[in-house]
Amino acid sequence: MLSTNEAQQLLDIANVGCTKGYILEARAIYEALVTLNPVQISACIGLAFSHIVSNEFAEGERVLREKVLATHPHDEEAGIMLGLCQILAGNKAVAQEILEPLAQAKGNRAELARTLLEQARE
Numbered sequence: 239m240l241s242t243n244e245a246q247q248l249l250d251i252a253n254v255g256c257t258k259g260y261i262l263e264a265r266a267i268y269e270a271l272v273t274l275n276p277v278q279i280s281a282c283i284g285l286a287f288s289h290i291v292s293n294e295f296a297e298g299e300r301v302l303r304e305k306v307l308a309t310h311p312h313d314e315e316a317g318i319m320l321g322l323c324q325i326l327a328g329n330k331a332v333a334q335e336i337l338e339p340l341a342q343a344k345g346n347r348a349e350l351a352r353t354l355l356e357q358a359r360e
Contacts, residue, residue: 245271249280256288264288272305282306283319290319295327314340314347318354325358333358 240248248267255264265288271281282305289298299320306316317340324333337358340351 240274245275245278245281249284252281252284252288256284256291261288261292276305277309279306279310279313279316283316286316286319286323290323290326293326295323298323299327314343314351318347318351321351321354321358325354330358330360 248271252264252267252271255261255267265285268281268285268288271278272285275281282301285305286298286301289295289301302316302320302323306313307320310316317336321333321337321340324330324336334355337351337355341348341355343351
């Protein structure tokens with residue numbers, strides 16, 4: 239079993255890998271982390287992100303809805319990622335429905351939701 243620190247280090251490596259184009263390698267790390275701890279929300283969101291950046295929008299949405307939002311329906315980070323997924327998939331009306339309540343909250347995530355909501359309205 240990994241310590242919390244070790245799991246976080248792997249998550250950080252996967253996040254960097256995913257943003258630098260090492261998507262399959264990052265996905266393997268995310269999948270391993272989810273296998274070890276299915277309720278690790280950050281790894282599930284990362285796994286979804288690895289699909290979204292590969293234009294695998296349906297799979298990204300499925301991961302977010304089934305692995306995060308099914309048990310944590312108010313998780314703002316997952317909601318924002320789902321909104322982004324919908325924008326990139328061309329489902330702007332769906333993205334607006336997802337992002338509007340998040341944009342009305344307070345804090346940094348609300349600001350991000352507002353920015354994405356503006357894109358969804360274009």
